[in-house]
Structures are given as structure tokens and as C-alpha cells.
Amino acid sequence: MRLLRVIEGDLNKLLIFELKDRFAVEAVHYRGDTLCISTQVGCGVRCSFCASGREGLIRNLSEEEILSQYLLAKELFPIKRIAVAGIGEPLANFKNVLSAFLKLKREGLKVSFYTTGFPVSNLLTLLDMPHNGVTISIHSLSERKRKLLLPYAGSLKHLISALRKKLPSLTKKKRRKISLAYLLLKKVNDSPEELTRLGKLAKELDVGITLLYYNQVGDYEPPSPEEYENAFLLLRSMGVRVTLSTRFRKDKVGGCGTLTVDIIADTKGKEVKT
Numbered sequence: 001m002r003l004l005r006v007i008e009g010d011l012n013k014l015l016i017f018e019l020k021d022r023f024a025v026e027a028v029h030y031r032g033d034t035l036c037i038s039t040q041v042g043c044g045v046r047c048s049f050c051a052s053g054r055e056g057l058i059r060n061l062s063e064e065e066i067l068s069q070y071l072l073a074k075e076l077f078p079i080k081r082i083a084v085a086g087i088g089e090p091l092a093n094f095k096n097v098l099s100a101f102l103k104l105k106r107e108g109l110k111v112s113f114y115t116t117g118f119p120v121s122n123l124l125t126l127l128d129m130p131h132n133g134v135t136i137s138i139h140s141l142s143e144r145k146r147k148l149l150l151p152y153a154g155s156l157k158h159l160i161s162a163l164r165k166k167l168p169s170l171t172k173k174k175r176r177k178i179s180l181a182y183l184l185l186k187k188v189n190d191s192p193e194e195l196t197r198l199g200k201l202a203k204e205l206d207v208g209i210t211l212l213y214y215n216q217v218g219d220y221e222p223p224s225p226e227e228y229e230n231a232f233l234l235l236r237s238m239g240v241r242v243t244l245s246t247r248f249r250k251d252k253v254g255g256c257g258t259l260t261v262d263i264i265a266d267t268k269g270k271e272v273k274t
């Protein structure tokens with residue numbers, strides 16, 4: 001595996017790695033000290049708003065390939081935190097992700113995860129690990145709608161019932177590191193009724209909400225800045241802890257949901273993206 005190319009955005013640096021079988025996966029250096037890494041080549045969850053899952057799952061990354069993203073990137077940039085939030089569903093490649101995670105922890109790094117929570121049994125194991133944050137993608141509290149948004153992320157009902165059982169057993173400090181991700185999509189999941197249901201669930205589970213802004217890579221529309229702010233205010237008025245997308249997550253280069261898988265066409269390292 002080698003670092004093929006680094007693309008500088010306004011805020012982020014997109015790192016493209018070539019794998020031995022000629023596939024290329026991406027990682028993002030952002031906020032000056034954080035590296036967002038990938039765990040799979042493609043993604044079997046195939047979220048309809050995300051470029052990473054368009055081709056489905058091609059294969060899992062090995063433990064070495066997951067770690068190498070950090071080892072190669074740290075030669076160029078300072079890294080104190082790892083966000084396991086790039087291409088792939090970390091729980092679907094759990095054995096390799098877990099062993100890479102333990103090695104990253106031994107390097108003194110803070111490691112956080114973004115996941116759809118599927119398979120749920122792996123999520124429950126992850127929640128007991130010494131992570132620095134687990135953000136679980138909800139995006140809709142309607143089973144039908146969530147299936148359209150996250151086609152292969154399992155049952156929402158099963159996920160929520162597992163969280164209801166598990167979270168009370170965690171300390172308050174540990175619960176504060178868990179949050180529900182909600183990608184706000186105009187006229188899809190942004191009604192006050194839906195946001196109120198979300199707020200009630202977060203209150204009941206005693207976790208925060210990460211309200212994500214949509215980087216338009218598919219057919220959906222992002223909310224206007226005012227609609228985004230109103231959703232934030234509604235949830236805040238319910239007494240919920242809400243985190244908004246930072247400007248790094250919105251950058252055209254390396255922003256959330258924009259990472260893609262490519263095949264390198266020649267041995268010299270053809271440009272895969274500009």
C-alpha cells in the first residue's frame with residue numbers, strides 16, 4: 001500500500017492510497033490534528049446520500065491497511081485523533097477494525113467511530129471499548145424511511161431496543177461520548193414532528209445529537225442555513241445536547257459522504273481525482 005496523492009481543499013487534505021490489488025481508498029486530514037480513515041473498499045450499507053457506498057462493498061480492508069493510513073499520513077501531518085468515519089461500515093469489518101483500534105490506542109491516539117450500528121451485537125461490544133466517541137447514524141425514526149436512506153443497515157427497531165437496554169448500564173461520562181447522527185435532508189426528514197421525536201429519543205437515552213449538514217453528492221437537497229439553524233434551535237429548546245457540522249465536514253474536498261473508491265489504471269499512479 002502506498003500514498004498515491006494528496007489533494008488540498010480549502011480546509012481539508014484528501015489522501016488517496018493505492019492498495020496492492022489496485023483499488024484506491026481515501027482518508028482525510030482535517031482540523032490540524034485529526035485523520036478520518038476508511039475501513040472497507042466500498043460499503044455494503046449503500047446509503048442513498050453517500051458517494052462511498054455507490055458500488056456496494058468490494059472488500060474489507062486488512063488490519064494492516066487500516067493502520068497504514070495512519071502510519072503513512074503521520075509522515076506528513078501531525079495526528080492526535082483518529083475518526084473511523086471514512087469509507088465503509090466499521091462494524092461490518094469488526095475483527096480488523098478492533099485490532100487496528102487497539103494498536104492506535106497504544107500509540108496514544110484518541111479514536112472515535114461513526115457507524116450505522118449494524119450489526120448491533122458489534123455495536124454493543126464497541127460501546128464497552130475505550131473509544132473517544134461513537135456516533136450512531138439514525139437519520140430517520142421511520143423504519144420505512146430509514147430503509148430508503150440506509151438500505152442495508154438492519155432494523156431500526158432492533159437498534160433502538162438494544163440502545164435502550166445497553167445505555168443505562170454505561171456511566172454518565174461514557175454516555176456523553178455517544179451521540180445519534182441525523183443528516184438533515186430538505187423535505188425528507190426535517191419536519192418539526194420528526195425532529196421532536198428525535199429529540200425525545202435522545203432525551204430518553206441521555207445522549208447527544210450530531211445534526212449533520214448534507215454535502216450534496218446525490219439527489220437530495222440540503223436544508224437552507226436558516227432551516228438548519230431552526231432544526232438546531234428546536235432540538236436545543238428540548239434540552240438536548242446538539243453538535244452541528246463543522247466547516248471541515250462541509251468542505252468540498254473530503255467532506256462527509258464525499259469519499260469514493262477508485263481503481264488505479266496504471267502502475268505509475270494515474271490521477272484518480274482532481
Ligand code: SF4
Nearest residue numbers: 043045047050053088
Ligand atoms: S454513509 Fe457510511 S455506512 Fe453509509 S454508505 Fe457511506 S460509508 Fe457506508
